[in-house]
Amino acid sequence: MADKSSAQRTFELLWGLREQPTRGPKPSLSVEQIVQAAIEVADAHGLDAVSMRRVAEKLGVTTMSLYRYVPSKNDLLELMLDTIAAPGPDLSKMPEHWRAALHWWARQNLEAFRRHPWLVQFPFSHPPFGPNNIRWMEAALRAMEGSGLTPEDMIWLLILLSGYVRTEAAQELALIEGARVTGVEPQEWGRVYGEMLRKIVADGDHPALARVVSAGVFDAPDQGPDEDFEYGLTFILNGVEAMINN
Amino acid sequence: MADKSSAQRTFELLWGLREQPTRGPKPSLSVEQIVQAAIEVADAHGLDAVSMRRVAEKLGVTTMSLYRYVPSKNDLLELMLDTIAAPGPDLSKMPEHWRAALHWWARQNLEAFRRHPWLVQFPFSHPPFGPNNIRWMEAALRAMEGSGLTPEDMIWLLILLSGYVRTEAAQELALIEGARVTGVEPQEWGRVYGEMLRKIVADGDHPALARVVSAGVFDAPDQGPDEDFEYGLTFILNGVEAMINN
DNA sequence: ACGCTCTGCTTATGGTATACACAGTTCTGT
């Protein structure tokens, strides 16, 4: 977010508050089309591959045409971010109890990261305020309603949980990406890393690390991303429960 | 990390394993000088401002000269990352008990983010393997030694904790950055955001969010970054304690 | 029918990383 006024502009764009013109030639594109094309590029080739030129090419127009619809690339990114959050979690499927509900919310959130791996690369610069991301926020808050947490705690827990999902997704996708580029199995990267650590601890200056390495933590085949995720999540939720009960 | 061989190359660069040439003219620069200049640029103007040209200018050489010392910009970034991690946490100051030790570690880690705000923008693409970052890892593992956690749990907790510090630092710095650019007080951004939310919840479609907003969570002056950080950290550590005791 | 506004386009500016060739410098092997 460059400055306050651009935040305001982006806000209007996200909520469709900008009135569209009546005169002049009919537009050949729409904002939705452009955003969709950009998302497809990002899904297929990563966020770095999203350039105005590339998106324009995909739509068969020139680069500059896009600027008739989108004020800047930054705004396009914001629109992408909110678009993939559509339509937000299906509240009718959310479990009743706050713990199950939060668990469900986090899982849904993780799935979004899996569908759009470039999300982990996204340069978040402010809390969400697009309509769809707000729906995610609403869902999380609703999940916590019966928990007895204070509003402050709710917001804080939301931040912690979002951060956790993002960290875990980044972890998971770094493995996949490393594997994709080198053309080896996802475990390979872990093995390469393990080998690096083994070289490092050979000098004896890192006894604690050496113990962990020799315990085979980095040799064990990955127990699977879902298990990793559940592990940490359960842990966080246990903490919340303990907090509520005290 | 582009591919496996580049990972290997970066590893060698980080650990100073590349033998330097004996023939030819004396180098007028050193890798350390270049990394230092790049860090200064990043500290002063953000990670985006770090370009080969700008770093070269700062050193009074041409852009391409840098490539005699550093294989790519990516490697330069890796070197920056490890350099600001130097010399690693001072183990002699680490508390005895695992809980206090982890607390201390996380705080030290947060301070690093505060010293070098561009860290939150850093595109982490793999677990740490530079010598100084490894020392941080070693410190965290040593902190957990007396805790009774399994090696797997230790690694997992390390990831959780690192993620938490990063998320919290990002939160904190987004406020500062937003304030810096707009030239208003740090609270201003929170107020702008609160106003946006108020507009959003006016339609009645977000009851849970509305309740939180009207509870004044976004109006309350920020209780201060340290308190925020402690709040979440205490919570995580409580969770660890609960886990150990079960 | 005129004019204004809006369209998509072309062109230009100033930025990015980095590949490649080259002239000059210094060490190494003979």
Added chain:
DNA sequence: ACAGAACTGTGTATACCATAAGCAGAGCGT
């Protein structure tokens, strides 16, 4: 001592990037 190899920093070139500015033509409002 001296030739050749290796290494230095530089200049030039390629291929990107976001976006500002101006322009010809299209179509609505009057």
